[in-house]
Amino acid sequence: MIGHVDADCFYVSAERVRHRHLLGLPVGVLGNHGACIIAKSYEMKASGVGTGVPIWEAAKICPEGIYVKRDFRWYEVLSRKMLDVVKRHSPRVEFYSVDESFFQARSWTAKDASGLQRELIREVGVPVSVGIAPTKTLAKLISDSVKPFGYGVALTESARRELLEGLPVTEITGIAKRSAVKLASHGITTCDQLAAADRAFVRWLLTKRGEDLWWELNGTSVLPINVARPVHKFVSRGGSIGRASSDRQRVAAYVVRNVERLVEALDHYKLVCDQLTLSLLFRDAPERGQRVSLLGSTSGVEPLRQAALWLLPQVWQPPRAAVHYMHVIAGRLWPRWQSQPSLFDQPALRDPQQDTRTAALETVTQQVNASVGRFALRSGMTTPLADVHADPANEYDICDIYGKSCF
Numbered sequence: 515m516i517g518h519v520d521a522d523c524f525y526v527s528a529e530r531v532r533h534r535h536l537l538g539l540p541v542g543v544l545g546n547h548g549a550c551i552i553a554k555s556y557e558m559k560a561s562g563v564g565t566g567v568p569i570w571e572a573a574k575i576c577p578e579g580i581y582v583k584r585d586f587r588w589y590e591v592l593s594r595k596m597l598d599v600v601k602r603h604s605p606r607v608e609f610y611s612v613d614e615s616f617f618q619a620r621s622w623t624a625k626d627a628s629g630l631q632r633e634l635i636r637e638v639g640v641p642v643s644v645g646i647a648p649t650k651t652l653a654k655l656i657s658d659s660v661k662p663f664g665y666g667v668a669l670t671e672s673a674r675r676e677l678l679e680g681l682p683v684t685e686i687t688g689i690a691k692r693s694a695v696k697l698a699s700h701g702i703t704t705c706d707q708l709a710a711a712d713r714a715f716v717r718w719l720l721t722k723r724g725e726d727l728w729w730e731l732n733g734t735s736v737l738p739i740n741v742a743r744p745v746h747k748f749v750s751r752g753g754s755i756g757r758a759s760s761d762r763q764r765v766a767a768y769v770v771r772n773v774e775r776l777v778e779a780l781d782h783y784k785l786v787c788d789q790l791t792l793s794l795l796f797r798d799a800p801e802r803g804q805r806v807s808l809l810g811s812t813s814g815v816e817p818l819r820q821a822a823l824w825l826l827p828q829v830w831q832p833p834r835a836a837v838h839y840m841h842v843i844a845g846r847l848w849p850r851w852q853s854q855p856s857l858f859d860q861p862a863l864r865d866p867q868q869d870t871r872t873a874a875l876e877t878v879t880q881q882v883n884a885s886v887g888r889f890a891l892r893s894g895m896t897t898p899l900a901d902v903h904a905d906p907a908n909e910y911d912i913c914d915i916y917g918k919s920c921f
Contacts, residue, residue, distance in 0.1 A: 517619035518653035524613035525553035547756035627665035651730035752841035758797035780813035787844035795839035811853035
C-alpha cells in the first residue's frame with residue numbers, strides 16, 4: 515500500500531502556526547510582489563476569493579480578510595518537520611512537494627492514518643489529509659477527496675470503484691486541460707470511464723504517461739516512490755516580474771537576477787549546461803522564446819549572463835510589448851565532472867588573468883552571500899530592481915526548497 519499526506523491550506527496553516535490569532539479567520543497569502551492571492555483559508559474560499567485574484571479585488575469580495583506576504587523559508591522549516599514525522603513511520607518516503615509526501619504504508623488502516631494526522635498536529639501544528647491505497651494516483655485522489663483534515667483507505671475493489679465513480683479526469687495529477695480535451699472527444703470525462711477504457715487506446719491517445727495512469731487507476735502500482743529526486747532534464751528560474759513592464763533596463767535586470775538564481779541551482783546540483791533558453795511572456799503579445807548553444811559546458815555567471823542578454827533583444831518583439839513573466843532555462847545538462855570543453859574555448863585562446871579574476875570574484879561573491887545574506891553581492895545590472903531586493907519576501911522562492919520530486 516502507498517500513503518499520501520497532503521497539508522490542508524499549507525501556506526495559511528504555516529502562518530497560523532506562528533500567528534495563532536489567525537485561526538478561524540479568512541486569511542489570504544500573497545505572492546512575492548504582494549499583488550495576487552496564491553493561497554487562501556477555507557474561510558476566505560467560502561467568501562468567493564479564488565487563487566490568482568488580485569488583492570484589490572479580493573479585498574472587495576472579502577473585506578474582513580487578512581492578507582500576509584508569503585515566506586518560503588518558514589514554510590520549508592515546517593515542510594521538513596512534516597517529512598521527518600512521516601519518515602518515522604515508513605522506510606520509504608518521497609518528498610513530493612513542499613506540502614505533500616508519498617510513503618510506503620505496510621498494513622495501514624484508518625486508525626493508523628488518523629494517528630499520523632494527530633501526530634503531525636501535535637508536533638508540527640499543520641492539519642493534513644491522508645489517503646491510503648494500492649497506488650500513488652489512488653492515494654492522492656483519496657486525500658484530495660477527504661479534505662479538509664480527513665483520511666481514507668481504499669483496501670478493496672469496491673472502495674476503488676466507489677472512489678473513481680463520477681470523479682472528473684482533471685482530478686488526476688498528470689491529466690491537464692489538453693489531455694482532458696483529448697479524452698472528452700472520445701467520451702471519457704470521468705476517472706471510472708478512463709479506468710474502464712481500452713489500455714492500448716489510452717496509450718495511443720496519451721502516450722506512456724497515460725497508460726501508467728490507467729494501470730494506477732486500476733489498482734496496479736507502476737509509479738514508484740522516489741526517495742531521491744529524479745535527475746534533472748532542465749533547470750529553470752524565473753516567474754512573474756510583478757507589474758508588466760516595457761522598460762528595457764528593468765527587464766534586463768530581471769534577466770540578470772534570474773541568471774544569478776539559475777547559477778545557484780546549478781552549483782547546488784553540481785551541474786553544468788551546454789544550452790540556455792530565454793522565454794518571455796507578454797501582457798499584450800504571444801509568448802516568445804529562443805535558445806542558444808554555449809561555447810562549452812558551464813555554470814559560470816558571466817557566460818550565462820552574456821548568453822541571456824544576447825537572447826533578450828531577439829526574444830523581445832514587438833519592441834514595445836510589456837513583459838509579464840520570464841524564464842531562464844539551462845538545458846543539455848551534465849554532471850560537473852563530465853563537462854565537455856569546447857574547441858572554441860581552449861585555455862590557449864583565453865586570457866588566464868581574466869579567468870583567474872572571474873573565478874576569484876565568483877568565489878568571493880558566494881562566500882559573502884552565504885555569510886551575510888542572499889544577493890548581498892549581486893551584479894550592478896540589477897540596480898533597477900532595488901525595490902525587489904529590498905523586500906525580504908523576494909529572497910527565497912518555492913524553487914529554492916531543494917529535494918522535491920515534482921519541481
